[in-house]
Amino acid sequence: MSSNNNLLVKLNNAGYQHNDKWLVKGVSLRVEKGKIVTLIGPNGSGKSTTAKIALGIYKKIDGEVEKYTNKVGYVPQKISIDWTLPLRVRDFMLLTENLKDESINEALSLTGVIHLKDKNLGNLSGGEFQRVLLARAISKKPELLVLDEPVQGVDFTGEIALYELIKKISDELNCGILLISHDLHTVMSATDHVVCLNGHVCCSGSPIDVAKNNEYKALFGEQASQILSRYEHKHDHVHTNDGEIKKN
Amino acid sequence: MFDDFFIRALVAGLGVALVTGPLGCFVVWRRLSYFGDTLAHSALLGVTLAYSFELNIAFSVFIISSLIALILIQLQKRTNLPGDALLGLLAHSSLAVGLVVIGFLTFIRFDIMGLLFGDILAVTVDDLLIIWIGGALILLVLKLIWKPLFASTVNYELAEAEGLNPDRAKAIFTILMAAIIAISIKMVGLLLITGMLIIPAAMARNISDSPQKMVIYSIIGGLLSVVIGLFSSLEFNTSSGPSIIAASLFLFILSLLNIKQSIKLKN
Numbered sequence: 001m002s003s004n005n006n007l008l009v010k011l012n013n014a015g016y017q018h019n020d021k022w023l024v025k026g027v028s029l030r031v032e033k034g035k036i037v038t039l040i041g042p043n044g045s046g047k048s049t050t051a052k053i054a055l056g057i058y059k060k061i062d063g064e065v066e067k068y069t070n071k072v073g074y075v076p077q078k079i080s081i082d083w084t085l086p087l088r089v090r091d092f093m094l095l096t097e098n099l100k101d102e103s104i105n106e107a108l109s110l111t112g113v114i115h116l117k118d119k120n121l122g123n124l125s126g127g128e129f130q131r132v133l134l135a136r137a138i139s140k141k142p143e144l145l146v147l148d149e150p151v152q153g154v155d156f157t158g159e160i161a162l163y164e165l166i167k168k169i170s171d172e173l174n175c176g177i178l179l180i181s182h183d184l185h186t187v188m189s190a191t192d193h194v195v196c197l198n199g200h201v202c203c204s205g206s207p208i209d210v211a212k213n214n215e216y217k218a219l220f221g222e223q224a225s226q227i228l229s230r231y232e233h234k235h236d237h238v239h240t241n242d243g244e245i246k247k248n
Numbered sequence: 249m250f251d252d253f254f255i256r257a258l259v260a261g262l263g264v265a266l267v268t269g270p271l272g273c274f275v276v277w278r279r280l281s282y283f284g285d286t287l288a289h290s291a292l293l294g295v296t297l298a299y300s301f302e303l304n305i306a307f308s309v310f311i312i313s314s315l316i317a318l319i320l321i322q323l324q325k326r327t328n329l330p331g332d333a334l335l336g337l338l339a340h341s342s343l344a345v346g347l348v349v350i351g352f353l354t355f356i357r358f359d360i361m362g363l364l365f366g367d368i369l370a371v372t373v374d375d376l377l378i379i380w381i382g383g384a385l386i387l388l389v390l391k392l393i394w395k396p397l398f399a400s401t402v403n404y405e406l407a408e409a410e411g412l413n414p415d416r417a418k419a420i421f422t423i424l425m426a427a428i429i430a431i432s433i434k435m436v437g438l439l440l441i442t443g444m445l446i447i448p449a450a451m452a453r454n455i456s457d458s459p460q461k462m463v464i465y466s467i468i469g470g471l472l473s474v475v476i477g478l479f480s481s482l483e484f485n486t487s488s489g490p491s492i493i494a495a496s497l498f499l500f501i502l503s504l505l506n507i508k509q510s511i512k513l514k515n
Binding site: 052055056057070072073074076079081082084085086087088091092095096097120140146 | 276277279395398399401402403405406407408409410411412453456457458459460461462
């Protein structure tokens with residue numbers, strides 16, 4: 001029963017169709033406290049759809065969704081803010097939750113955009129806006145974080161720092177994270193569970209298991225498989241001073 | 249104090265402006281100006297029904313406008329017609345039906361101009377009560393649904409994902425729109441109610457950098473429009489509705505000048 005207390009959201013054979021076309025079908029997964037579950041898969045494989053099913057944005061779905069928390073932080077993949085709204089970063093931070101100023105400052109500092117607090121949302125660059133979105137999602141100290149490509153458009157060093165931040169948040173807040181990402185390198189080092197989608201669940205398991213899976217290899221190619229495996233960290237050899245490899 | 253028709257009109261107008269300020273901001277943000285127009289056009293039908301069955305005008309208009317809003321939602325679900333075509337269909341057909349019904353009501357003398365453009369002479373003490381009590385209720389409900397309504401205005405999926413129930417907020421907001429039209433029809437007239445909602449809010453948009461400021465400026469703009477409009481209506485013997493709207497247009501133009509100046513200052 002203890003594992004059930006940690007359960008935040010559970011999809012049981014869930015699917016969603018739009019205009020008679022299945023966007024995704026037969027997805028089962030569970031996100032628990034303190035765990036990072038990553039969805040990978042090619043474009044149009046149903047990653048964002050799966051996230052929206054888990055969040056309850058899509059209501060007419062196939063299968064079942066059980067959500068055990070209402071403290072949710074969401075970073076959508078696409079978001080367009082209308083110019084008709086005069087909205088500063090500080091107003092945006094208060095969108096779904098009444099936060100204290102300290103919490104806002106803390107979150108904005110963590111993602112490195114505290115200096116933008118009084119700027120108009122429409123004047124931010126893509127990467128800056130993405131950092132604000134992430135700050136908004138973590139500021140309410142959610143139990144469940146759903147991050148749909150949270151670092152798109154962020155510069156390279158920022159990307160690494162933000163992924164480290166996401167890992168840190170998962171540890172510190174003990175929140176569950178459902179992450180969607182294309183960047184196999186950065187993600188895999190922190191992920192507990194990988195679900196590989198291609199309209200359905202093509203394979204799932206630990207990063208290592210998925211990397212060895214033949215369907216995964218067929219979908220992503222041999223190279224991607226090697227990327228995943230690299231995070232296995234079996235130190236089966238050492239480098240000598242002259243660069244030679246010495247097997248253990 | 250309410251014996252004087254002008255004082256009554258002023259008190260009524262100020263009450264209306266207090267409510268149209270914040271509602272108008274949402275109309276601008278959510279791009280609902282034609283939706284507001286449609287509800288307002290259907291109000292004529294509500295007025296004729298009020299006369300036919302001796303109902304309270306505000307009550308009857310509220311019922312008919314809410315009904316039209318419901319029909320619109322159903323039509324959106326069941327047809328493939330674009331939203332603006334549906335709005336036009338409902339607006340003009342309900343206006344036409346309203347006018348046809350007036351034709352049948354030969355036993356009542358109608359002041360059509362008063363209905364379309366507002367008539368300050370027509371405001372009674374009962375109307376004042378309806379405006380101020382109804383207005384207070386509208387503002388109270390708007391305050392209660394503010395968070396989900398505003399969040400879903402910014403982004404529907406964020407609001408839904410983070411548990412704010414935006415659909416319910418939207419439905420309630422539609423009822424509030426019908427209610428504001430019902431209580432303000434005598435003051436502003438049904439052809440110009442949407443102007444009262446949009447123009448002060450548009451003026452406020454020009455000079456605000458946050459949603460709260462926009463709401464406050466929109467209210468102030470509406471109040472000023474009512475005062476300026478009604479005094480000039482008295483002075484020049486013009487209809488109250490057009491005078492108020494013209495005053496709000498004047499403020500809107502002023503707000504444009506303000507933008508130019510601030511750009512100049514920055515350079």
